[in-house]
Amino acid sequence: MHKKEISKAVINRLPRYYRYLGDLLEKDEVRISSKELSDKMKVTASQIRQDLNNFGGFGQQGYGYNVEYLHAEIGKILGLENKYNIIIIGAGNLGQALANYGDFERRGFVVRALFDISPELIGTMVRSAEVKPMEELEAFINDNKIDIAAITVPKASAPIIATDLVKWGIKGIWNFAPVDLNLPKEITVENVHLAESLMKLSYRLSRKKKETE
Amino acid sequence: MHKKEISKAVINRLPRYYRYLGDLLEKDEVRISSKELSDKMKVTASQIRQDLNNFGGFGQQGYGYNVEYLHAEIGKILGLENKYNIIIIGAGNLGQALANYGDFERRGFVVRALFDISPELIGTMVRSAEVKPMEELEAFINDNKIDIAAITVPKASAPIIATDLVKWGIKGIWNFAPVDLNLPKEITVENVHLAESLMKLSYRLSRKKKETE
Numbered sequence: 001m002h003k004k005e006i007s008k009a010v011i012n013r014l015p016r017y018y019r020y021l022g023d024l025l026e027k028d029e030v031r032i033s034s035k036e037l038s039d040k041m042k043v044t045a046s047q048i049r050q051d052l053n054n055f056g057g058f059g060q061q062g063y064g065y066n067v068e069y070l071h072a073e074i075g076k077i078l079g080l081e082n083k084y085n086i087i088i089i090g091a092g093n094l095g096q097a098l099a100n101y102g103d104f105e106r107r108g109f110v111v112r113a114l115f116d117i118s119p120e121l122i123g124t125m126v127r128s129a130e131v132k133p134m135e136e137l138e139a140f141i142n143d144n145k146i147d148i149a150a151i152t153v154p155k156a157s158a159p160i161i162a163t164d165l166v167k168w169g170i171k172g173i174w175n176f177a178p179v180d181l182n183l184p185k186e187i188t189v190e191n192v193h194l195a196e197s198l199m200k201l202s203y204r205l206s207r208k209k210k211e212t213e
Numbered sequence: 214m215h216k217k218e219i220s221k222a223v224i225n226r227l228p229r230y231y232r233y234l235g236d237l238l239e240k241d242e243v244r245i246s247s248k249e250l251s252d253k254m255k256v257t258a259s260q261i262r263q264d265l266n267n268f269g270g271f272g273q274q275g276y277g278y279n280v281e282y283l284h285a286e287i288g289k290i291l292g293l294e295n296k297y298n299i300i301i302i303g304a305g306n307l308g309q310a311l312a313n314y315g316d317f318e319r320r321g322f323v324v325r326a327l328f329d330i331s332p333e334l335i336g337t338m339v340r341s342a343e344v345k346p347m348e349e350l351e352a353f354i355n356d357n358k359i360d361i362a363a364i365t366v367p368k369a370s371a372p373i374i375a376t377d378l379v380k381w382g383i384k385g386i387w388n389f390a391p392v393d394l395n396l397p398k399e400i401t402v403e404n405v406h407l408a409e410s411l412m413k414l415s416y417r418l419s420r421k422k423k424e425t426e
Contacts, residue, residue: 011416015409019391042393078412079419093310100306103391103408109415148414172418174411178232178316180255188421190414194405195316196228198387199291201361201403202322203224205385206292208401 010051014074016041017051021071033064083108084172085145089161090152091116091124091131094176098150099126112144141168148172155179223264227287229254230264234284246277296321297385298358302374303365304329304337304344307389311363312339325357354381361385368392 020041024032038045052070075081086104088095091114098104099111114131116122121131132140140146149170151158158177165173172188175181178195233254237245251258265283288294299317301308304327311317312324327344329335334344345353353359362383364371371390378386385401388394391408 011413014416015406015412016393018412019406019409042395077416079415080412082415082419084415084418093306093313097306097310098407101407104411107408107412109411147418171421172414174414180229182255186421188414188417190410190417192405192407192410193228193232194311194314195320196232197403197405198317198322199228199231199293199320200224201385201387201401202292202295202297203227203290204401204403205297205360206295208384208399209292 006054010054013043013051014078017048018071018074018078018080021067021074024067025071029067031064031066037065080108083110084147086111086148086150086174087137087140087146088114088129088150088152089116089134089137089165090114091118091121091126092152095150095152096126098152099129102127109148112146113140115140137164138168141165141170146170148174150174150176151181152176219267223267226256226264227291230261231284231287231291231293234280234287237280238284242280244277244279250278293321296323297360299324299361299363299387300350300353300359301327301342301363301365302347302350302378303327304331304334304339305365308363308365309339311365312342315340322361325359326353328353350377351381354378354383359383361387363387363389364394365389 020037034045034048038048041048052065086109088098088111091099095114095116099114104111111127111129113129114121114126115134115137116131117134122133124131146169149165149172151161151165151173153161155177158175158179159181162173162175162181162183166183166187171186173181173183173190175189175191176194178193180191181189183189233250247258247261251261254261265278299322301311301324304312308327308329312327317324324340324342326342327334327339328347328350329344330347335346337344359382362378362385364374364378364386366374368390371388371392372394375386375388375394375396379396379400384399386394386396386403388402388404389407391406393404394402396402
């Protein structure tokens with residue numbers, strides 16, 4: 001479908017385009033000029049044109065972009081025309097937060113179950129998903145077409161669980177544990193390292209403090 | 214202190230160095246060669262040397278790196294020799310997950326309080342921090358030296374709350390709401406956009422699927 005290799009920087013920007021266009025769509029906006037989109041997103045209009053040209057460009061001279069069309073096309077590029085079945089390993093606060101986030105489901109990511117070792121959590125419901133015991137994990141993956149597993153367990157258990165998940169057929173891992181998972185190349189891993197994000201914040205805060213001292 | 218402007222790519226890699234060195238320190242490792250560090254981190258040894266040279270370099274020919282020293286020095290660069298007082302706006306699952314994460318406190322980020330509008334949550338404790346009503350937010354910031362506010366409220370309220378926080382003197386914002394906050398330049402904002410992370414995962418998953426079809 002896409003012949004050209006698209007740069008990582010462009011991919012990193014696409015979800016943000018998608019989010020802005022989704023917001024415009026909610027406000028029933030029909031079209032937007034690249035100038036307006038540029039002002040909103042604080043990205044140059046030429047950057048926007050360049051980014052979208054990677055996918056054949058969707059704009060029309062003198063018209064701008066059709067919001068609904070562009071939103072749908074970027075959605076397709078991002079693979080959002082598919083539905084994804086998700087399981088969440090670890091039903092603590094973070095796992096529950098992910099399961100409770102309705103926006104994911106609206107975009108096609110459906111949480112099918114959570115898994116935990118805690119007897120108090122097992123059997124409880126988070127939105128429409130049940131917390132199940134870890135012993136049922138393999139069978140559940142076999143019986144349901146699970147695409148993505150979110151890992152929200154402590155760093156000591158995360159690599160072991162990830163290896164099992166891959167063995168049982170999981171292709172995509174959304175990793176929240178503060179550890180890098182060394183998995184086969186064909187497995188897609190997306191990391192959310194919260195502590196590292198906080199350190200970037202403290203770096204920038206302390207830099208600014210030193211500059212003004 | 215740092216004369217040279219350090220590239221964003223290097224900054225983005227520093228927390229990961231810090232994490233790996235912290236893991237080595239926990240295992241009582243005294244020193245590590247750049248080759249070993251490179252194997253562990255799956256980064257070339259020359260990349261590591263180059264990155265660390267930005268800060269004067271910490272290695273010694275034939276010895277490698279002293280783990281404790283390098284960990285401490287990178288910590289200083291990241292501003293981790295300071296203590297940071299944090300408040301969390303929104304005491305739902307995500308806010309509670311952040312407050313419960315003991316690793317943050319170990320690194321000097323201390324959660325002083327959470328704030329919420331929900332009567333059921335107000336007055337409850339998350340670890341050692343109390344959930345307080347939003348009405349007390351301004352006074353609490355005035356009375357305590359708060360450096361960072363984490364925002365875990367829905368996207369509709371996030372920009373309004375962020376503007377108030379800045380007015381009341383907050384300099385660092387850790388934003389989890391799926392919206393970009395337009396704040397004065399002197400304010401440091403670090404975003405964690407979970408939906409965008411999930412879209413990057415679905416992009417890569419759907420690409421791989423297309424390639425194998």
